[in-house]
Amino acid sequence: MLTGMGLRPEQQRLIVVIATVVGVLVGAGGLVVAIQSIGSRSPERQAGAAVVVPDAALPQVFHGWGSPKLFAPLAERAGDAKALTEKEVFGQSELPVTKKLKLKLVAKQLDADCGAVLWGDALLEQVSDGGCTQAARGLYASSDGRYVGQYTLLNLKDSESAAGLVDSLKTLYRGGWTHPLKSSKAAFPAGGYSEAGGYALGHYVGLVWIGRVDGAEPDTQDDFVSLTLALRGAEKAIYRRVVSITGPSS
Known part of the structure; x- marks a missing residue:
């Protein structure tokens, strides 16, 4: 979900930390505010970073x-x-x-x-x-x-x-x-x-x-x-x- 919102990996890790704290203190509403405060970006194409097709067969x-x-x-x-x-x-x-x-x-x-x-x-x-x-x-x-x-x-x-x-x-x-x-x-x-x-x-x-x-x-x-x-x-x-x-x- 966070990738779909255009957040970089380091931003996503920060969100996980914030979510843990906010979930305890003020509930889910605070999480939305935290995401908006960080900002978003347009996802960049990176080698191996494409979203996996649901139910796709893929070699391991x-x-x-x-x-x-x-x-x-x-x-x-x-x-x-x-x-x-x-x-x-x-x-x-x-x-x-x-x-x-x-x-x-x-x-x-x-x-x-x-x-x-x-x-x-x-x-x-x-x-x-x-x-x-x-x-x-x-x-x-x-x-x-x-x-x-x-x-x-x-x-x-x-x-x-x-x-x-x-x-x-x-x-x-x-x-x-x-x-x-x-x-x-x-x-x-x-x-x-x-x-x-x-x-x-x-x-x-x-x-x-x-x-x-x-x-x-x-x-x-x-x-x-x-x-x-x-x-x-x-x-x-x-x-x-x-x-x-x-x-x-x-």
Whole structure:
């Protein structure tokens, strides 16, 4: 409530102290006077400070990685101008995890408006500055019904923007993330545990998001590393683009 009224964190701490005293001495009416005496401000956008969407599914852990040299030919979108397609990124209906376990594609969507795919003021501002023109999302359910995963691929203007976004997400993810696709076959439970990773791939950013359907933290039976590698199968589209520029011999 205090954040919504435009109070800075230090002002909010002061209000808590005042509220404790005023509540005992003169009741709630004094609190309103105290708030008005401090003043207000227009909230500023800060990394990781966006208001969390009610009931939003959000990863509790995030790790980010820079772009390997392999993707240097894709450093600029100007040299890779062909737009992504759903078929190109999500052409495989199943991604193998182990011999017995697979991730099945249950929903896919390609948006030209990256702002419709992401939420969180600071995150939206950064992807806008990065010239994001496409966001491809694929939602997966494991064949055993235990896991849910989503892969999101963002098309930015250059590798500098992509690397900067991945680095910033190490804090931005706490107050903004991707909207999960909706499907009756898989869903991230609100408030449940999930993990995510960000990968700079030239001028692209790949976001991997994994969780258990029941929202519980992983135990010894859960191999999130293998699930992550399987989800990254969607990145084959980006490898093919490298080959189309440099030739098979590379």
